[in-house]
Amino acid sequence: MTDKNNSWRMIDTPEALADLSQRLEKIDWIAVDTEFMREKTYHPVLCLLQLATPDWAVCVDPQANLSLQPLLKALYRPDLLKIFHAAEQDLELFNQLCGSPPPNLWDSQIAAPLLGYPEQVGYGRLVEMICGRTLDKSQTRTDWNRRPLSEAQLQYAADDVIELVKIYQQLQEKLVQTGRDSWLVADWQQLADKERFNRSPDRAWERMKGLDRLSAKSRGAAQQLAVWRERTALERDRPRNWILKDAALLDIAKQLPRDFDSLTRVRGIPEQVLKREGKALLHAIAAGQKNPQPLVKKGSAQALSEGQEAAVDAMTSLVRLKGHEHSINPQVLASRKSLEKFLRGEQSNLSSGWRHTLLSESLEGFLAGRISLRISDNELVIET
Numbered sequence: 001m002t003d004k005n006n007s008w009r010m011i012d013t014p015e016a017l018a019d020l021s022q023r024l025e026k027i028d029w030i031a032v033d034t035e036f037m038r039e040k041t042y043h044p045v046l047c048l049l050q051l052a053t054p055d056w057a058v059c060v061d062p063q064a065n066l067s068l069q070p071l072l073k074a075l076y077r078p079d080l081l082k083i084f085h086a087a088e089q090d091l092e093l094f095n096q097l098c099g100s101p102p103p104n105l106w107d108s109q110i111a112a113p114l115l116g117y118p119e120q121v122g123y124g125r126l127v128e129m130i131c132g133r134t135l136d137k138s139q140t141r142t143d144w145n146r147r148p149l150s151e152a153q154l155q156y157a158a159d160d161v162i163e164l165v166k167i168y169q170q171l172q173e174k175l176v177q178t179g180r181d182s183w184l185v186a187d188w189q190q191l192a193d194k195e196r197f198n199r200s201p202d203r204a205w206e207r208m209k210g211l212d213r214l215s216a217k218s219r220g221a222a223q224q225l226a227v228w229r230e231r232t233a234l235e236r237d238r239p240r241n242w243i244l245k246d247a248a249l250l251d252i253a254k255q256l257p258r259d260f261d262s263l264t265r266v267r268g269i270p271e272q273v274l275k276r277e278g279k280a281l282l283h284a285i286a287a288g289q290k291n292p293q294p295l296v297k298k299g300s301a302q303a304l305s306e307g308q309e310a311a312v313d314a315m316t317s318l319v320r321l322k323g324h325e326h327s328i329n330p331q332v333l334a335s336r337k338s339l340e341k342f343l344r345g346e347q348s349n350l351s352s353g354w355r356h357t358l359l360s361e362s363l364e365g366f367l368a369g370r371i372s373l374r375i376s377d378n379e380l381v382i383e384t
Contacts, residue, residue, distance in 0.1 A: 007057070008052075008056075008057040008058060008059060008154070008155075008158035008162070009056070009057070009058050009059075010058070010059050010061065010154065011058050011059065011060040011061065011066075012060075012061040012064035012066070013064070013066075014066060014067075017060065017066050017067075017068075017070065017071055018070065020051075020058060020060070020071060021070040021071050021073070021074045023056075024051075024071070024074035024075065024077070024080065025074055025077070027053055027080065028079075028080065028081060029053075029080065029081035029082075029083060029106075029168070030051055030052065030053055030075075030080065030081070030082060030083065031050075031051065031052040031053070031083040031084075031161040031162075031164040031165045031168060032049075032050070032051055032075070032082050032083060032084055032090065032161065033049075033050040033084070033085070033090065033157070033160045033161045033164065034046060034047075034048065034049055034050070034089075034090045034093055035047045035048040035050070035142075035144040035157055036089070036093055036144065037143070037144055037145045038239070039239070040238070040239070041237050041238065041239070042233045042234055042236070042237045042238055042239060042240070043096050043237060044089065044092065044093045044096065045145060046062050046093055046097070047062065047063070047144035047145050048060070048061060048062070048144055048149070048157055049062060049068075049071075050157050050158055050160060050161040051161060052158075052161035052162050052164065052165050053165065054165055054169070057158050057161055057162050057165075058158075059154050059157055059158055061149075063145075063147060068097075072097065072098055075102055076098065076102050076103065077104075078103045078104055079104065080104060081104050081105075081106055082102050082104060082105050082106065083106050083107075083108070083164055083165070083168045084105065084106070084107050084108070084164075085107065085108045085109050085123045085126070085160075085164055085167070086107070086109045086123065087105060087107045087109075087191060091105075091191070091192075091197070092197050095194055095197040095198070096197075099194070100192075100194040101191070101192050101193075101194055101197070102192070103192050104188075104192070105188050105191045105192050106168065106172075106184075106188065107187075107188075107191060108123075108126060108164065108167050108168060108171060109121060109123075109126075110184065110187050110191070111171050111172075111175060111184060112126060112171060113328065113329065113332040114175065114178075114180045114183060114184070114328060114354065115171060115174050115175065115178070115180075115327070115328075116327045116328060116329065117129065117329075118329065118332075119329065119331060119332040123135075123160070123164075124137065126167060127163045127167070130166070130167050130170055130171070131163050131166050131167065133163065135156075135159060135160075135163070136152075136155075136156055136159070138152070138156070139152060139153050139156035139157075142156070180354070183353070183354030183357060183358070184353075184354060186352055186353040186354070187353055187354070201227055201230035201231045201234060202227055204226045204227055204229070204230035204240075205222060205223040205225075205226035205227065208222065208226055208246060208249075208250075209246075210246075210250050211293075214250070214253055214254060215292075216292035216293055216294060217256065217288070217289045217292045218253045218254050218256060219253070219288075219292065219293035219294075220288035220289055220290070220291045220292040220293045221252070221253040221256060221284065221285045221288030221289055222249065222250060222253035222288065222293075223288055223291075223293055224284040224285070224287045224288035224291075225244070225249050225252060225253060225281065225284045225285070225288065226249065227284075228280060228281075228284045229243045229244050229249065232277075232280075243273070243277075244269070244273060244277075245268060247268055248266065248267070248268035248269050251266050251267060251268055252266050252269070252281065252285065253285070253288070256285060256289065257282070257285065258282075258285075259282070260274075260278050260282065263278060263281060263282060269281075304340060304343075308343060311343060311367070312336060312339050312340055312343060314366070314373060315334075315339045315342070315343070315363060315366065315367075316330075316334075316336060316339060317373060317380060318362060318363065318366055318371075318373060318382065319333050319334045319339070319359065321373075321380065321381070321382055322358065322359060322362060322382075326358065333355060333358065333359060334349075334350060334355065334359060338350050339363075342363055343367070350363070362382070365384070370384065371383070371384055
């Protein structure tokens with residue numbers, strides 16, 4: 001399992017999987033990535049699991065008639081640090097497999113901005129910036145569910161964790177050197193919170209756009225239709241848009257058909273859905289109209305006054321200076337919207353975590369008059 005030449009090993013037998021599980025018991029951290037498909041299913045389907053340390057890399061084939069339980073048990077060790085990049089979808093998959101995300105996580109997309117890299121930086125770009133290598137993108141659209149996988153496909157998958165090992169080593173070393181590794185404790189705890197993934201179908205309608213253009217009765221119908229669609233998609237393990245697209249759902253809610261004939265006149269409803277689900281749709285519409293939903297606008301606070309806008313402008317200048325001081329992109333530190341929320345006393349990403357640690361005292365001091373901005377030698381400086 002050596003990694004001297006970016007080599008890797010395929011794990012597709014029970015013996016090899018048992019050996020890998022034992023290896024995991026002896027290490028402190030590991031880079032993790034997954035390849036999955038969800039184009040035809042509600043839940044993501046695990047097609048490949050890639051793991052790497054500085055000494056070895058493997059691709060585990062879940063379709064090789066293997067029981068992954070010993071491996072998953074080893075991966076869920078609380079003292080084993082799991083390294084990801086942009087972990088959200090990977091963790092959703094682990095949550096589906098085991099009922100919760102694995103504990104003890106580290107995400108290079110979250111860590112990199114603390115060292116001056118762009119916010120939400122893509123993996124390929126991060127590899128270029130840190131490792132000086134351009135990853136092969138020819139396998140981006142691979143059907144990972146199809147077997148056999150080619151050597152090029154497997155090398156593409158293995159490369160992701162091989163480079164992630166190097167990224168973690170360099171970023172973590174710099175975080176420790178700058179004293180910023182402790183800033184991310186809250187982020188890692190939030191990343192491992194299973195409540196982010198256990199969404200109730202009854203709240204599916206909250207993710208829909210366009211509800212603010214509907215009447216209260218139509219919003220009630222849209223809510224019931226969205227709940228029905230989510231439960232149906234979950235039961236059949238099919239993408240929710242395969243059951244009914246958002247546009248058709250909103251058109252139904254807008255028109256509020258009372259019978260099957262009027263339902264057939266709504267654009268965008270496939271004929272097979274009308275035949276199979278017509279009664280269910282009409283039932284959801286009727287139930288929704290009995291429970292009209294008032295419009296609750298997110299971020300419905302009043303517009304800022306001219307003086308408040310000027311205050312946010314000044315806060316933005318302070319953030320730029322703090323970003324320069326700490327070699328962090330100011331936009332990563334605080335967006336204008338988050339500063340507006342801070343001014344209003346609302347919850348934002350400045351309310352907790354490393355941004356709170358880095359900025360809250362300065363911003364509170366500025367708003368209270370304990371800190372000011374002034375010109376010195378034609379440059380803006382912070383004065384206490």
